[in-house]
Amino acid sequence: MxxxxxxxxxxxxxxxxxxxxxxxxxxxxxxxxxxxxxxxxxxxxxxxxxxxxxxxxxxxxxxxxxxxxxxxxxxxxxxxxxxxxxxxxxxxxxxxxxxxxxxxxxxxxxxxxxxxxxxxxxxxxxxxxxxxxxxxxxxxxxxxxxxxxxxxxxxxxxLTLPVEMSVASGLNAMAHCVDSMWGPRADPIDQALAAEGIHALSRGLPAVVADPAGIEGREQTLYGAYLAAVAFASAGSGMHHKICHVLGGMFNLPHAQTHAVVLPHVLAFNAPHAPGAERRIARALGTPRAPEGLADLYAALHAPAALKDYGMPEDGIARAVAPIRAAIPAGNPAPVTEENLTALLRAAWEGAKS
Structure with missing residues (x-):
């Protein structure tokens, strides 16, 4: 090590x-x-x-x-x-x-x-x-x-943050955790912090949805979000955040919702090429497979699903491919091509299941 x-x-x-x-x-x-x-x-x-x-x-x-x-x-x-x-x-x-x-x-x-x-x-x-x-x-x-x-x-x-925004913001934090598993400077400490962050968020967010006025779910989500940010600050910005930063800047998309929509697609894209990280994420979610576990969480939270719902134009898919490819770190677990990146963006735009 x-x-x-x-x-x-x-x-x-x-x-x-x-x-x-x-x-x-x-x-x-x-x-x-x-x-x-x-x-x-x-x-x-x-x-x-x-x-x-x-x-x-x-x-x-x-x-x-x-x-x-x-x-x-x-x-x-x-x-x-x-x-x-x-x-x-x-x-x-x-x-x-x-x-x-x-x-x-x-x-x-x-x-x-x-x-x-x-x-x-x-x-x-x-x-x-x-x-x-x-x-x-x-x-x-x-x-x-x-x-x-x-x-x-x-x-x-x-407590005054609406449930819908709480979900989107909390899943933005979840994206920090997932990116920290394979970011350009990711290390075992980042991965440990990120795993605990995923564990806390996957329990805190459903509690917020079930009882918006309850402090326990808010505290657990806040704790997870902090761990997520610390891990992300060290590991650096990976594929997920590079996609979202380009889309947010180009089309003025809402930050949290954009990150929430894109996350399942990036996880499904990279997971087969990063089996160790995938196992860590799955354990933290309490599920055999990370993409399926995240999908179950999204369904329970009624999470944001499609970029088209937040103002991204369909022709923006083709416009965004080149700047996103240029921004994605060279060490991303899965090879990124114009074709597979276009497919990922279209699925996120449509709201297709990853």
Missing amino acids: RFTHETLPQRVVFAPGDAPAAVAGEVARLGVRRVMVIAAPAESALADAVSAEVPVAVRHDEVVMHVPVEVAERARAAAAGARADALLCVGGGSTTGLAKAVAMTGSPKAGLPIIAVPTTYAGSEATNVWGLTQGETKTTGVDDLVLPRSIVYDASLM
Whole structure:
């Protein structure tokens, strides 16, 4: 067994029902005095509550999916104008992504520290991955400056997340786990974290569907989503995420639903060529075969099924093939050709069973 694993430096605070005090504690620990709060208008009341004990210098609510460059530039200008020395983001992956875009403009050595308070299961808060979109092209990269210094997880904040969005967001986290089994830097530690993440998500999400007001399912899903993000940050972006980033940027598709739709097709595509990873995924799902186990979970959750339902045009299949092939890591378990990738995208577009 020979590998190198890097663990990212970050504080993680699980504080059910106690986010305001936990956030105030993290702000005090950082010694900052002028905090920029980033939250979409829909999260305004929640952001008010979470930041009640924080020295807020400015509030910023222009949050846009996939972080367009011009939106990031306006947020950076707002932070500079307020002389912010820290960022508090309250929301989902788009909100965290905007905070990361602002953090990148700080000192080349230090950046602007981020305290993240997630309200979905996106997992961006636990990674050093950033993304910006210009036109139809989404560019991603890795920079330790964008890794939030602290995460405050409060499962009670998830109770207002609708079940349908909870399912899509949780399956986005599941995709982080699956990609971590064969990502370009995947190692045994990533695979162990990912397997535990799959186990937690496959139990937490059905509990959320069965009892949306119950805290236990939300906590288990949040725990699984964190493990998924940590594994993914180390293993790197594999075939699944490369497909989704290209499609999201080209067609402005909703992030979580796109990842949820594409996942079963990528798992079925790669599983025959990665038997060890397939067995790990199957064990975590509690099923003899991973693709079938995931299909059963999707059926139980009434999960998103077709890209055409979220705005992708049929002619987009052919348009997306070349940029996706160029983005997929060379070490993907299954060989990727124009023909089999086209077939995968068509099945995901139609909602065909994988």
